[in-house]
Amino acid sequence: MTHSLNDRSGAVLLPGTAGQIEGCHNGLVPEPNHLLRALHRGEDPPEIVHARVLPEREAVVSPWPAWAHPSVVEAFQGLGVPEPYRHQVLAADAAHSAQAESLDDAVQCRSAGRAVSPARGHHVIIATGTASGKSLAYQLPTLDAIVRGSTDPGSSLHSREATVLYLAPTKALAADQLSALRALGIPHLRADTYDGDTEFAERSWIRDHSNFVLCNPDMLHAGVLPNHERWARFLRQLRYVIVDEAHGYRGVFGAHVSMILRRLRRICALHGSSPTFIGASATSADPQHSFAKLLGVEAPRVSAYSQDDSPHGSVTVLLWEPLLEDSLPQDDLAASTRGKGEATGLPEPSSPTAPLPSRGFGGAGENGAPRRRSALSEAAGMLTDLVAERIRTIAFIKSRRGAETMAGQAQDYLQDIDPSVAHRVCAYRSGYLPEERRELERQVRSGEMLGVASTPALELGIDVAGLDAVLVAGWPGTRASFFQQIGRAGRAGQESLAVFVASDDPLDTYLAHHPGDIFDTVVESTVFDPGNPYVLAPHLCSAAAERPIRPEELGLFGPGTEAVLETLVRDGYLRRRPTGWFWTHPESAADLVDIRSGGGHRLDIIEAETGGIIGTMESGQVHYQAHPGAIYVHQGKTWHVEELDEEGRAVVVSRAHPNFYTQARDVTEVSVLEIESTRAWGPVTLHRGMVRVRTQVVSFQRKAVMSNELIDEEPLDLEAQELVTRAVWWTIPQELMNSAGVAEPQVPGALHAAEHAAIGLLPLMATCDRWDIGGLSTALHVDTELPTIFVYDGYPGGAGFAERGFGVARSWLEATVEAILSCECDHGCPSCVQSPKCGNKNNPLSKQGAIDLLRGMLREATADPGN
Structure with missing residues (x-):
């Protein structure tokens, strides 16, 4: 049973914006409050594309339950809770x-x-x-x-x-x-x-x-x-x-x-x-x-x-889209970014299938496409201004490197603006040693730290009261996470400011210009698949080791349990006896399970000179972030990777001060293993099933910190990694291409651009991040014998994301084509069809070809009952 009273937490436009068109820059913030003035962006910043006020909410209280023990009630009352x-x-x-x-x-x-x-x-x-x-x-x-x-x-x-x-x-x-x-x-x-x-x-x-x-x-x-x-x-x-x-x-x-x-x-x-x-x-x-x-x-x-009867101060929420860098005079550009470039704010992949993105400070992206000022540098500048005004602020960014870089930039800026508070900004992320984490948490709680750049680790329910402002640099992946993050401010009842800084990403661009999909839509359902055999199998081994599994217990683990047990018996992991299934090995069955990364293990990051451990890294990340020659960042310090010892589970690093960052490059192949379901969109066929993804990191690039220019590229000799996972894919015959107006020379670029944009928009439909998924497009796939677009889960056995995409495919592609159309670039940029993790350097790409192709596919999908 779901219990929900009338929701009183509606959202309204800022005062004075009645009649304004959503997405219009002018007039959205007629009277900036003191928090907005602290950003030093003027009275009507052109970067604001939408603004809302989440209104103040009054408390609704009830008497303490009669069954509650008096000593427990007194304990809460002693901490200032008169009534719940x-x-x-x-x-x-x-x-x-x-x-x-x-x-x-x-x-x-x-x-x-x-x-x-x-x-x-x-x-x-x-x-x-x-x-x-x-x-x-x-x-x-x-x-x-x-x-x-x-x-x-x-x-x-x-x-x-x-x-x-x-x-x-x-x-x-x-x-x-x-x-x-x-x-x-x-x-x-x-x-x-x-x-x-x-x-x-x-x-x-x-x-x-x-x-x-x-x-x-x-x-x-x-x-x-x-x-x-x-x-x-x-x-x-x-x-x-x-x-x-x-x-x-x-x-x-x-x-x-x-x-x-x-x-x-x-x-x-x-x-x-x-x-x-x-x-x-x-x-x-x-x-x-x-x-x-x-x-x-x-x-x-x-x-x-689900009804929230707690009080909360009003929150002014701004959707902030950084201006195109080539639209600014160089003097204005330098001033707006405090003269700093983005060094290593590179979102890290969640799986071995996703290379690091290119996030640079420069007037153009790859292939000469215009770039926006990066969300990281934009947020770092905001963090600087707010801390300089002694406004307690937390800035969220998805990647560990991004948190380190943002904190470092803000500290550098403050050294020039107000050195007395430069030390009151820190980074917070996973991978720190326990004593480092505890001390940082204490400093953030106490207010010793005025500003913190954090991964979603501080999104959770840690009690950090008294924050005045929240910056969200790049869409956090889900609406639930977004509201969880902006809810960090205003917890003490004061008015607060929250700013979503859109990154160069199709989803961020779409959401910045479609605020209704943030504020006026219910948050997502949580997507996961407990029946994933790659997850179920090792847990059945663990359960059998804890106590032999009896036949009457099979229903507890789901409908596919018996088939997985048969496979485990066949492969020698379990033994079947009349009373059930037994673990008979001396090794720990629990060691078969890696619950955080879906496969792999953790490596220690070791300082070469002292032998001390400075942090840890998941094995799925090392080929991209800890290959020999990579630049690694930890608490604002940069390190050069001297050696990657995967067998010994160690990464050896030495202190370095480079003027470049590194970016890994890979090649990917996808093979179809099993088709589990199909739907026909006229001549187009939508598929769902199992695929094998073979990925190999083949080289890395050194890029200049200040200009993002390529310095050189060096080959790597690393083993290929294979992933068996679930995918959704479209096979598109040439007649559809012809009728949609996609000429034959455009086909590879149209498929490639459509694939990139679709990957960027799937998180709108499923509780995933673009780093949780991967993709591939080809003008002629060896298994399908047709032009094909694949989008796959970046985890063994799948995570439910591709399956969700299959179920809402039409809505997914409608949002995708709208995101491409809403981008003001001429030929494609990171805000629409370029991908930060493309192994082919975003080449070839055809923005118009992708629009024509997706429109043609959607015309054929109108009769699809599955959307």
């Missing part, structure tokens, strides 16, 4: 009632001598905005259970000691939650984090004594479930499992977490417990079904609460 918000009480009530039913069911099972079933019980998801108080909604019932179990012991299961497991996608979020829990000062609460940073000496104490364990899916998979017998005390008394930031479990990572949660439910039943799962999520399109899919339960067993 209505949505907090509704969700807490539902979780409390669900656990009471589960306990009653457990009593009946024990009385009848039956085992507790993982298929029973009800669960709760609370899906409200940033800073809406989701933490209290799950802390209230969980802390009540802990206090009552500690202070009112009895023979009933209801009064026995209770334990709680909290799961967060990041260590930083778990650490933040631990601080919040300890601040409550509840005497009977024994809360501890259990993750990869936990000292080994502390781990046994936590297993034996903690009643509130804060963990992450990685440690639950590798540390808790394989050792569940040591965790028997904790699991036997487990009442609640909190799944925080549940909307972030998408793609292959989401599929892995879904399998881990199913294994947890199975092990809890083995130990006689039936915990209630409480999900905390950003606003999503269908939280009930998404959370049910994540847990592996039927949707009616999940109650969703």
